[in-house]
Amino acid sequence: MKKVLITGASGFVGSFLVEDALKKGYEVYAGIRGSSSRKYLPDERIKFLSLDFGNTNHLTKSLDDFAQENNGGFDFIIHGAGITKANNIQHYYDVNYLNTKHFVEALITTKTIPKKFIQVSSLAAFGPGNPKTLEPINHTHKPMPVSSYGKSKLVAEEYFATLNDFPFIIFRPTTVYGPRERDLFTVFQMVNNGFEFYIGRKPQHLTFIYVKDLVTLMLDSLERDIINKSYFVSDGKSYESSLLNTYIKQGLNKKTIKLTMPVAVVKALAFTLEKSFGLFNQIPTLNSERVKEFESTNWKVFTDDLFLDFNFKPEYDLERGVMETIAWYKQEKWL
Numbered sequence: 001m002k003k004v005l006i007t008g009a010s011g012f013v014g015s016f017l018v019e020d021a022l023k024k025g026y027e028v029y030a031g032i033r034g035s036s037s038r039k040y041l042p043d044e045r046i047k048f049l050s051l052d053f054g055n056t057n058h059l060t061k062s063l064d065d066f067a068q069e070n071n072g073g074f075d076f077i078i079h080g081a082g083i084t085k086a087n088n089i090q091h092y093y094d095v096n097y098l099n100t101k102h103f104v105e106a107l108i109t110t111k112t113i114p115k116k117f118i119q120v121s122s123l124a125a126f127g128p129g130n131p132k133t134l135e136p137i138n139h140t141h142k143p144m145p146v147s148s149y150g151k152s153k154l155v156a157e158e159y160f161a162t163l164n165d166f167p168f169i170i171f172r173p174t175t176v177y178g179p180r181e182r183d184l185f186t187v188f189q190m191v192n193n194g195f196e197f198y199i200g201r202k203p204q205h206l207t208f209i210y211v212k213d214l215v216t217l218m219l220d221s222l223e224r225d226i227i228n229k230s231y232f233v234s235d236g237k238s239y240e241s242s243l244l245n246t247y248i249k250q251g252l253n254k255k256t257i258k259l260t261m262p263v264a265v266v267k268a269l270a271f272t273l274e275k276s277f278g279l280f281n282q283i284p285t286l287n288s289e290r291v292k293e294f295e296s297t298n299w300k301v302f303t304d305d306l307f308l309d310f311n312f313k314p315e316y317d318l319e320r321g322v323m324e325t326i327a328w329y330k331q332e333k334w335l
């Protein structure tokens with residue numbers, strides 16, 4: 001059985017990766033922290049591994065010990081551990097860049113480089129596309145991340161470009177949604193409460209990938225003969241922002257009032273939310289950093305190479321994904 005390590009296994013994307021990797025017959029190691037929830041990791045076949053990416057000595061020892069006990073390291077690694085929200089800018093860099101660098105260095109030092117290392121980056125690393133031409137964001141463009149999150153993901157990507165003999169693939173998913181997800185969930189909640197919320201008056205062109213399609217793609221990529229390439233990931237379509245609300249309204253059978261807020265008001269709101277959530281050591285989904293992304297109008301993305309190289313055939317478009325997500329939110333009484 002081939003061994004796959006999935007870091008960030010306790011998270012939204014990670015927990016789906018673990019489930020799918022088990023279905024595909026891998027020996028699955030869930031990379032978690034002592035404090036990580038195991039709520040979505042109930043399968044008895046899962047092997048847990050506590051990795052401290054901030055502590056190089058601990059990390060090196062863990063990988064060494066693992067290799068000795070298991071006759072070698074992991075066949076594959078999917079590095080999903082990361083943060084999308086932080087209450088200080090340095091934290092993005094520490095987790096999304098430095099931890100990744102420490103991890104790769106420890107794999108090199110311990111001579112446990114896997115056959116393939118999947119780096120879960122983000123479309124945010126490139127930033128939004130041109131708002132005038134509405135041309136899809138493409139590899140040929142100069143990355144121009146607008147948020148600290150995106151910048152930290154970009155620095156991590158640049159680190160991979162400096163490596164020799166380290167087989168990686170970088171995936172840059174656009175907004176990932178589906179069961180268990182908590183950020184886009186706020187949009188579902190708002191519609192459920194009778195409101196559609198828009199930032200600014202300009203139409204936004206958004207892109208999405210349903211979590212199940214994303215994990216199918218990433219696991220499929222492990223066994224393919226492709227290395228040292230990067231891909232943007234979406235379901236291949238672009239959607240006007242109102243469509244997301246439309247599908248949610250249909251799924252929930254709700255009527256809504258449209259609220260369109262000027263960007264300046266949204267920024268002030270994000271600032272206020274940050275301060276009040278901060279009192280409880282929490283970070284709101286609408287925060288100053290993410291407003292820079294939420295206000296951008298062109299998130300169209302180039303995916304021709306992704307569809308071609310992996311024969312990628314997403315099973316979910318936004319409408320189907322939203323309906324399945326609503327069913328889950330309802331079943332779990334989130335809605």
Ligand SMILES: NC(=O)c1ccc[n+]([C@@H]2O[C@H](COP(=O)([O-])OP(=O)(O)OC[C@H]3O[C@@H](n4cnc5c(N)ncnc54)[C@H](OP(=O)(O)O)[C@@H]3O)[C@@H](O)[C@H]2O)c1
Nearest residue numbers: 008009010011012013033036080081082121122173175176
């Ligand atoms: N969701 C999206 O729309 C989206 C889009 C593009 C890219 N991505 C990327 O996809 C990956 C997974 O995102 P997600 O949406 O699944 O996020 P998530 O639900 O917040 O999960 C993040 C995971 O990373 C782990 N993690 C965070 N800080 C860590 C640290 N210092 N050391 C070790 N593990 C740490 C978390 O562990 P704990 O449970 O212990 O906190 C959790 O397992 C991230 O790299 C993210 O940047 C997500």
